[in-house]
Amino acid sequence: MKILVAIKQVPERDAQVHVASDGKWIDESDLNYTINEPDAYALEEALQLKEKNGGEVVVVCAGPERVTSTLREALAKGADRAIHIEADDLSARDTLGVAQILADAMKAESPDLILTGLQSDDLGLGQTGVVLAELLGIPHATIIMQVEVTGNGLKVKRELEDGWFQHVEMPLPALLTIQSGGNKLRYATLMGIKKAKTKETKTVQAAAAAGSPSITLERVYLPEKQKKTEMLTGSPAEVAAKIVEKLKFEVRVI
Amino acid sequence: MSGVLVVMEQRGGQWNRMSFEALAAGQQLAAKLGVECSAAVVAEGVSALASELSGKKLVKVYAVEHALLKTYTPDGYVAALEQVIKQAAPAYVLMPHTYQVRDFAPALATRFGSVLISDVIAVHDGPVFVRQLLQGKLNADYRHTGAGPCFVSVQAGTFRGDTVETGSAAVETFAPTLELPQIRTKPGELFRESAQTVDLSAAPVIVSVGRGIGEQENIAIVDELAKALGAELAASRPICDNGWLPMERQVGSSGQTVSPKLYLAVGISGAIQHLVGMKGSKTVIAINKDENAPIFEVADYGVVGDLFEVVPALTKAVQAAKG
Numbered sequence: 001m002k003i004l005v006a007i008k009q010v011p012e013r014d015a016q017v018h019v020a021s022d023g024k025w026i027d028e029s030d031l032n033y034t035i036n037e038p039d040a041y042a043l044e045e046a047l048q049l050k051e052k053n054g055g056e057v058v059v060v061c062a063g064p065e066r067v068t069s070t071l072r073e074a075l076a077k078g079a080d081r082a083i084h085i086e087a088d089d090l091s092a093r094d095t096l097g098v099a100q101i102l103a104d105a106m107k108a109e110s111p112d113l114i115l116t117g118l119q120s121d122d123l124g125l126g127q128t129g130v131v132l133a134e135l136l137g138i139p140h141a142t143i144i145m146q147v148e149v150t151g152n153g154l155k156v157k158r159e160l161e162d163g164w165f166q167h168v169e170m171p172l173p174a175l176l177t178i179q180s181g182g183n184k185l186r187y188a189t190l191m192g193i194k195k196a197k198t199k200e201t202k203t204v205q206a207a208a209a210a211g212s213p214s215i216t217l218e219r220v221y222l223p224e225k226q227k228k229t230e231m232l233t234g235s236p237a238e239v240a241a242k243i244v245e246k247l248k249f250e251v252r253v254i
Numbered sequence: 255m256s257g258v259l260v261v262m263e264q265r266g267g268q269w270n271r272m273s274f275e276a277l278a279a280g281q282q283l284a285a286k287l288g289v290e291c292s293a294a295v296v297a298e299g300v301s302a303l304a305s306e307l308s309g310k311k312l313v314k315v316y317a318v319e320h321a322l323l324k325t326y327t328p329d330g331y332v333a334a335l336e337q338v339i340k341q342a343a344p345a346y347v348l349m350p351h352t353y354q355v356r357d358f359a360p361a362l363a364t365r366f367g368s369v370l371i372s373d374v375i376a377v378h379d380g381p382v383f384v385r386q387l388l389q390g391k392l393n394a395d396y397r398h399t400g401a402g403p404c405f406v407s408v409q410a411g412t413f414r415g416d417t418v419e420t421g422s423a424a425v426e427t428f429a430p431t432l433e434l435p436q437i438r439t440k441p442g443e444l445f446r447e448s449a450q451t452v453d454l455s456a457a458p459v460i461v462s463v464g465r466g467i468g469e470q471e472n473i474a475i476v477d478e479l480a481k482a483l484g485a486e487l488a489a490s491r492p493i494c495d496n497g498w499l500p501m502e503r504q505v506g507s508s509g510q511t512v513s514p515k516l517y518l519a520v521g522i523s524g525a526i527q528h529l530v531g532m533k534g535s536k537t538v539i540a541i542n543k544d545e546n547a548p549i550f551e552v553a554d555y556g557v558v559g560d561l562f563e564v565v566p567a568l569t570k571a572v573q574a575a576k577g
Contacts, residue, residue: 013465016546017391026392094369095360118356122388125372127360130328134361139438140328142357159508160353160444163501167442179508181495214368214400218382223393223548227538229556236567239557243539244571246555251516251537253459253483254575 001055001149003046004106005079006116006132007039009063009070013121023219025091035070038117042178044185045147046115047078053149056080058109062101062206064088075196076188082199083109087206094213099131101206107136113154114175118143126177133175140175141168145182255403257313258284259344260293261335263352264303265326272350274415276408280348281311281419283377289345292316294338294428296331298324304425311421316342322432328358329437334430336365341428344403346381351407359405366402373409373526385409389525390548410507410530452486452502454510459485459518462505462532463493466521466542466561470498475565476520482572488512490528506531521561524549541565 011017011031018027035043046057059074061067062085071082085105090098106114114133119126133140145165146157153171159179160166188196232242247254260280263270277293284291294316295303304317316338323330331354339347339362349355351373363370375393376384382395383406398404454460461480467473473493480487487503494504505512506528513534520541522528529552532538540553541561550556557564 011388013389014544017388019392026388096364096367096369099364124385124387124389125370126356127363127370127372130357130360131364131369134332134364140361141439143353158353161508162511163446163509164444165447166444169440169442170438180491181501184497212399214398214402215371215404216397216399217394218397219395220387220392221394222546223386223390223551225551227552227554229550229553231556231558233558236559236563237571239559239564240567240571243555243557243568244575246537246539247483247516247572248575253516254572 001049001053001112002109003049003055003057003113003115004109004111005039005043005046005057005059005074006102006114006128007043007059007061007070007074008036008117008120009033009061009067010036010120010122019220019222023221024217025220033066033070035073036117036120038119038178038180040117040185041180041183042115042117043074043077043079044183045178047186048183049113049147049149055112058083058111060085060102060105062087062098063090068201071201072196073188075199075201076192077186078192080199082201084201084203085206086203089209092213093209094215095125095127095131097209097213099128099135100210102128102132103135104207105204112172114173116175116177118177118179129175129177136175138173138175139170140177141170142177143179144176145179147176255343255345257290257292257342257344258287258346258348259339259342260291261347261349262293262295262303262307263350263354264295264297267297267303269303270350270352271415272352272410274418275410275413276348276350277310278413278415278417279377279408282413283346283348283381286379286381292342292344294318294335296323296334308423308425309420310423311419312423315423315425317425317427318430319427320430320432322434322437325441326354327437327439327441328361329439330432331358332362332365333432333436335362337430338428339366339403347403347405349405349407351409355407359407363405368400368402368405370405370407371396371398372407374406375409375412375526386526389523390529391546409526411533454486454488454503454505454512457486457512458514459483459516460488460505460512460514460535461485461518461520462488462490462522463520464490464522465492466523467493470496472562473498475562475569479518479520479565479569479572482569482576483518485516485518490522519549519553520565522549523547524552
């Protein structure tokens with residue numbers, strides 16, 4: 001089974017982000033980047049499927065040169081090959097534009113299965129996978145916790161709201177967006193890191209953006225507070241005493 | 255192309271309550287733009303739901319009926335709604351930001367060369383649609399600039415379902431053309447893993463722990479605080495994903511929705527998926543080392559500090575106060 005995993009490189013979660021001077025995106029100069037966490041779960045699922053059923057895992061990432069570090073990390077964890085779609089203008093493309101360059105690169109590979117995370121930690125629009133499936137004309141299922149290969153396709157477990165689940169059966173080729181928590185993420189081993197250096201990374205150029213995007217991010221800014229938050233300051237013991245006062249006389253839970 | 259169409263969500267004849275929040279959003283957007291608002295409900299045997307909608311301030315209710323729409327599938331919904339939208343030709347299509355909408359709406363938007371503006375938390379004049387970036391650290395204003403209809407999903411709690419205006423609407427039955435081979439996935443029955451033994455929704459006091467706790471062993475210090483307060487211990491998704499606490503203790507859009515007297519958030523940054531689960535809390539106290547954590551936007555009392563120092567001190571103080 002040939003599995004393609006679409007991964008995205010995003011700023012690290014703990015990163016202190018600052019709005020860029022044009023107010024349209026964040027200042028990227030001091031940021032550290034990492035693999036989008038839901039995509040790490042998609043990669044883990046792919047690696048486990050390969051271990052059970054054989055085949056090949058190919059990771060695909062669009063973005064500038066810096067994303068190759070994330071591809072190398074995926075190779076170190078056990079992916080067999082990587083495809084870097086070189087594109088310096090991702091922010092000028094909408095989801096459809098990004099999904100289109102992924103689709104262009106993936107078509108040539110004729111995968112049996114495409115996996116990706118359910119959403120990205122930066123934009124969080126949560127739709128690249130579904131749009132990609134639509135562009136490729138293959139069935140999809142989202143927010144998947146488990147994947148089982150059956151005789152002629154897949155049986156997957158979807159997560160729904162409020163603790164409900166559902167099994168869905170589907171033919172191959174197909175696309176799944178993977179929820180976090182279905183598996184335990186693995187670390188790259190020293191051996192894996194060494195091996196990754198010998199693995200193939202193919203670079204393809206993204207076609208120029210076709211037309212203008214259908215949605216535009218006009219402005220980013222710090223959220224306004226919804227509540228007037230009273231900040232409690234002091235040493236830990238002082239803060240604790242202040243909280244206890246609130247709990248006694250205002251919240252009345254002590 | 256004009257007007258607003260709201261796609262309502264139902265399952266087995268029961269509304270998803272978030273549908274009425276999207277309907278309120280649709281009515282308010284239509285009023286602002288000076289255009290008409292319609293609604294669509296998709297199912298097999300939809301008349302009772304459609305007639306309920308006919309009592310709302312809408313110009314038309316589309317009862318989208320087909321035997322192949324009895325159970326939700328993305329293929330069925332995309333094909334049916336594509337046809338409805340082509341006929342109704344709305345400028346805006348609003349939907350609740352549910353797991354079901356997340357499953358089909360991006361594909362539907364793609365059919366129109368458009369992109370879904372998802373989990374919108376406010377709509378400003380323009381219209382400008384506000385959504386969060388980077389786990390809630392920033393807000394972003396999005397505007398639709400394409401030629402096709404603008405697709406928007408509305409995050410839970412953004413609009414109030416009880417503000418939907420009543421009125422009288424004509425119901426139009428819409429029979430989409432659908433063939434069985436178009437439906438490529440086969441959905442099974444819904445199920446729950448096991449009976450939930452922890453009902454966080456009824457807990458008056460909740461102490462909730464997030465990523466900031468670092469390691470599983472450290473949860474003990476938060477558990478001690480919960481015990482001292484007589485509170486239920488809860489968590490954000492990453493804690494349950496790691497298996498550090500069972501899934502049934504998760505608060506958020508994929509976990510439980512809670513409304514305690516006190517919600518004490520420890521090391522929780524406050525991504526939107528978590529906030530929608532806890533925003534019904536009467537008082538929120540947040541302890542986090544990052545002063546810019548989004549949890550402080552909804553907290554009544556905030557402590558910027560090291561939870562490993564503050565929490566044990568608080569436990570001690572609570573124990574002393576309870577004496």
